[in-house]
Amino acid sequence: MSQADMKIEELTNEAQRGELLEGPHWDVERQSLYYVDIVAPAIFRYDYKNGEIYRATIKDNNAAIGFFIPVEGTTDEFVIGANREVLLIKWDGKSSQASISKVLVEVDKAFSGNRCNDGKVDPSGVLFFGTMGDESKYDLSKTRVGSFYRFKDSTTGAFELKNEIGISNGLTWDETNKKFFYIDSVTRDVKVYDYNQTTSEISNESILIDFSKSHSGSSFAPDGMTIDENGIIYVATWNGSRIIVINPITKKIIQEIPMPTAQVTSLAFGGPNFDILFVTTAGKPKPKLPPAGGLFKITGLGVKGLPMKSFKHY
Template structure:
């Protein structure tokens, strides 16, 4: 197999995350969780250009997902964003350097002020799924499993699906088998669940792949994740400079995709034919240790950039707009 990895014109993110390909806009949305210059970003495929914006007054943005349901005449400027323990609606034209925070859809964990939302996605029918974690600046991520994984249904409410989560991260759905895949980064595995498309509930947990070798942790942390149309998973490796293609049925790594950045954070398929794998990454700023990043003694110019991988010979699925 001959594939090509290239950096996409994009700013250097501190903690780039959460890529979401919007088929209608032919754009890739992602976020910089601790971005000082930008919180949310949009890569325009046709222009081959990335636009970014800051949400005034907000220092931590865990995710961005285009909104499906809206009462406005133009639905293209509403996005659900994770703001610490809240999910808010942001209005953005996709180009301006500032975005306006509107109403708050819901909030969780009033009793855990040190927590924040991390990755979130919409399932194939538009329900919100997302989880929390203790903020990196509050201590070692491996010390406390303070997070919870949630499902939110508009007009119905918030449901707790999983408890005792360290770092809620990658998610993927296989509609053909009604399976859901999930990563709690500090457990070094990918877990598989039966997924009920009518209710969104998950059950019957099993480990699809364990990245530990002889009981020892690997030299990376599994982070974001996506799935191709053949049912293979693609797992970003934080600290591992690669994306791993995984066959969840066999529990095996079938391909390693080297990425010229150390902290590889998340992945999704996109492009007009949904055959481009987009990859986000992180860089280490001066306060790297405080937010859980590696020291910058091994930084490269490409750390924190957005990448694309072409020539993989597979296709994925577009992102689903969320109903909030």
């Protein structure tokens, strides 16, 4: 993984940069990267073949969008986290507007200002997602009113896996070693769990790495996360201007990839060979100089990622 061969390029132009780009998801069948601007709010599709970026808003809904994931077996259905709801939507991938099909589940009813943040689908097609409190109302480092959920279908509803979460963020799975990794940005660490693919249960929480110790002189917060085919994890850093690469077996940081902007929000492997690392960033808090808020690709890492899962709509 030589930095000499590594190349970082922005895929967005000035007009396409966002305030809070997040949630990249590579779709193998469509050879496209889906992502969101939480604040706009808007959903996007980057078409790898033609290099075009398509943008859409959700009809009759202006809720903050935390995640945006394709539904398995469809070409135009997605699940999104919109404020405190998980919605099923329809979008053709090109039009400027998507439509809501139905509300799948509502969470955090005791905290009306909460919203969904990061979410992904596990190897079995089950949705995992988390929430966070209203930053304008709470100091989230002290008042932790978010939760972390597992969601399979509307009949059983959302199962709360953890509560008292500050900012629910990065999550990824290691199928080979049967591990699940999770980030609450407020605690500034990466937690690891045993993962049961048959039941989608997680257990035996422990801390993989504590950034308040490994980077005691820095104030960045860990954000989004992904994994490569070798089980190495990649952590985006809010206010850190870098991606931190960790070997979960040795619990050691093996590389830090510098980024051209401070607020690095999330990342996902994709491309025809899964050897491109796509990275989202934020343009907030303002003022932020370009290329803050851009979508980037990193090539030449010498590693490959794994296919991301779509949601199984039971």
